[in-house]
Amino acid sequence: MSRMKPTRNLMLVVCFILVLLFLYYSSWRLHLRIWWQKSQSEMDNVFTVGRVVDSVYDKQGFLLKLDGKLPQELMYKYGNLSKGACKPGYSAAKMTAIYPAFKKPAPMFLDRNFRRLTKTSNYLPPFGFKTQERIIESILATAKNYGLGYELDRLSCKRCIIMGNGGILSNKSLGSIIDKYDVIVRLNQAPVKGFEKDVGSKTTLRITYPEGAFQKTDSYEKDSLFVFSAFKPLDFKWLRHIVFKERLRGIEGFWKSVANSVPKQPSEMRILNPYFIQEAAFKFIGLPMNNGVMGKGNIPTLGTVAITMALHNCDEVAVAGFSYDLNYPHAPLHYYEKVKMSAIKESWTHNIWKEKEFLKKLVMAGVIQDLTCGI
Template sequence: MFLDPNFKRLSKISNYLPPFGVRTQEKIIDHILQATKSYSLGSELDRLSCKKCIIIGNGGILFNKSLGSQIDQYDVVVRLNEAPVAGFEKDVGSKTTMRITYPEGAIQRPERYEKSSLFVLSAFKLMDFKWLRHMVFKEKLRSMEGFWKSVARVVPREPEDIRILNPYFIQEAAFKFIGLPHNNGVMGKGNIPTLGTVAITMALHNCDEVAVAGFGYDMNTPHAPLHYYEKLMMSAIKETVLLKQTPCDWCVLMVFNSVRMFSVKLHRVLVPRGKDGSDVEDKGFEFEALLGSVCVFTSESSILSMCCCILWLEALNINSSTVYYNLLVYSLS
């Protein structure tokens, strides 16, 4: 899940530059890890035989849904960037196990940091590791060069509460699951996955049960909040822009009128060809929602990023033609 002192042995990341690997950054990462001295979720969570994790997106569809108590029941609650908790506990819960972010997305007001959570860097560029070194060693950040917006100058966490996310999750989310352009493993336009997709990828590798909440946009309600914590409305953005910017714009989920949790049965559709049936035509996937919920996939509707996650699971080298996943999805209106 996180980098530890043996990270240089990981061939899948040693040959790539950030964000897909650690090449050229080995010394600075070593320096950081010598200070943090902690590389896991913690002994209590590590001992769990079945980890239930939930990834909390920042979408306005969380607003006024009163999911907080359900969210807090999960073993691992993952939040992204600077999305606040205080004042929104009823909808987003009060528990934070880790907050995954990068310099430009990190909370800039020290008083807003949760005292008991892990600060996890998802590095997207070379400067991100240098920034983290300053945060770990409490050094003054003298220059903003290399950042695309203002960044946090202080992270009020002790070194042992700071982690570096394994960049393999960025690599896998981009190339293996979503199918973004590889570009020889070099960061370029159109091949960087969102932080939410990276977090979901990480959870699928490390948790026994994965849930998401707060992903997706309700384009049919122009006065709905874009994010649960701010006043900017959906009317401020255009649907066409959203569709073009979403990696899985071909896979969308109709937003339901109520909150539902459901498991998904996913199977390939293989149609026999030829008289002996030895040859088959792969028709792709069919989806069947279990537990009485209805899952409707169309080509035009509000986008719920979680549907991408369902398709990604096929990339996990599972040989069975019919697969059941304990993937819980919050579908919110």
């Protein structure tokens, strides 16, 4: 028995040491784990803060730091062109430089293959053409033309200008400069006759919707295309009435009186691709999607839609007559009437201020040129 006592004591000491080692090891593992988690959390915070502080894009995907300088790769492409020469693909290239998600291919007008446009086929007007396919097919079959026309379609480089209707155009004497553009886009009921000195005398296409169309047939230019933009399903029924000279049964659903006829042949009529409304609203401006249905503050103005169209289909894009500035309430709202800027009220459908933020990005980056410096 006396010999076993030291052995037993030794075993107790060994067990005690093992227990201490186990406790030490466990506490070390626990400390290491806590340290690792803390370190990871701190690193995550660093990276998160870094993304906020050092992010180069805003929430819409545009560069945060914008200037008109050409990126190096574009400098090689366009830097040596002679002054005044049309720059092929220029606006799209600069747009891609500040908004990498931009993809240029998007047809200006609907053609007989319009059902293949998957980005718009699942949306109701104004963001698509769902439920209106049969009416569109019948109109396109009658029109038989889906481009700008032979001379313009064959140009290797097109310079386009989108004409806003702002009073800022008055007394600028830009008419001769505007007339030099290959494609001159006008909107709704903005007149030309009597204002040629400031707004030019030519019109390539006039984009409008039922309530925005001229009601007097002699107000339309003879050599321009009538381009229809739909904002609600009822608008397509109105277009069918115009194309086929049918009787328009009632005007319920329109927010004001609409034209009963348009002095254009079906071959002079086009349907604007609704993708431009969708892209301008949800991708460029960041308006609420509202499940793809027209709602409060989620419809871009026709001017911004036209600019979006031009970015996809023109090589150089300019604008004139874009200006809403409530700091000057007594300034003329439009160049062709005496209504003042103070007449602007909060719009149910548009968000003018968010649109202006988007257009400012384009001007600051040199994607578009603002001839009247109103944006």
